[in-house]
Amino acid sequence: MTNANDHLRTKEHKLEIEEAAELFGGAGVARPEIEDSIRELLSAVGEDPDRDGLQRTPERVARMYDELLAGYRVDPEQMINDAIFDVDYDEMVLVKDIEFYSLCEHHLLPFIGKAHVAYLPKGKVIGLSKIPRVVDLFARRLQVQERMTRQISDFLETTLHPHGVGVVIEGLHLCSMMRGVKKANARMVTSALCGTFSNNEVTRQEFLDHISRGSVGIHF
Numbered sequence: 089m090t091n092a093n094d095h096l097r098t099k100e101h102k103l104e105i106e107e108a109a110e111l112f113g114g115a116g117v118a119r120p121e122i123e124d125s126i127r128e129l130l131s132a133v134g135e136d137p138d139r140d141g142l143q144r145t146p147e148r149v150a151r152m153y154d155e156l157l158a159g160y161r162v163d164p165e166q167m168i169n170d171a172i173f174d175v176d177y178d179e180m181v182l183v184k185d186i187e188f189y190s191l192c193e194h195h196l197l198p199f200i201g202k203a204h205v206a207y208l209p210k211g212k213v214i215g216l217s218k219i220p221r222v223v224d225l226f227a228r229r230l231q232v233q234e235r236m237t238r239q240i241s242d243f244l245e246t247t248l249h250p251h252g253v254g255v256v257i258e259g260l261h262l263c264s265m266m267r268g269v270k271k272a273n274a275r276m277v278t279s280a281l282c283g284t285f286s287n288n289e290v291t292r293q294e295f296l297d298h299i300s301r302g303s304v305g306i307h308f
């Protein structure tokens with residue numbers, strides 16, 4: 089990066105996140121199998137699924153899961169195939185502070201946070217607005233944070249064949265926070281570094297410096 093202002097391509101992601109919500113189908117569809125199982129769950133915890141406040145809960149929850157897990161239905165390659173460009177550009181491309189919302193596969197509770205994604209192009213770049221979508225796509229599945237980090241990195245690696253990819257994710261896990269155990273482990277940082285981000289100290293340090301600059305962890 090010769091000039092941080094020119095090349096450090098950070099930007100507001102609100103728009104992209106809204107676009108992604110559209111892409112992933114907005115309100116979602118209520119599948120009857122999920123509705124039925126939520127009714128059973130309500131009974132099993134000692135509730136009356138037919139009382140006023142709960143009558144529409146199974147339908148709402150079914151819709152919600154359809155929306156939160158929409159990442160299973162979107163083909164990542166199809167999502168980005170019109171946004172890969174041949175460009176003679178070899179500076180680091182970095183998109184940081186990408187908000188994400190995912191569900192931990194161990195407890196079906198949210199983990200939320202920020203992803204920082206960078207790569208060093210080798211002839212191909214991806215439209216900047218697509219990177220938050222890639223994060224969103226992998227977040228909208230039942231996940232563990234380590235795997236999600238790796239999947240985002242692997243996807244960019246296979247799609248762009250760049251000199252290297254770096255992904256760092258900071259997440260807060262509600263399953264640790266709400267259950268009152270292991271509170272110290274509620275915040276988690278995972279990383280996946282490949283190519284020059286893994287074997288070139290200068291590239292890696294540049295990436296990590298840009299991430300830590302102006303960002304002091306996650307605020308909610």
Ligand SMILES: [Zn+2]
Nearest residue numbers: 192194195263
């Ligand atoms: Zn969990």
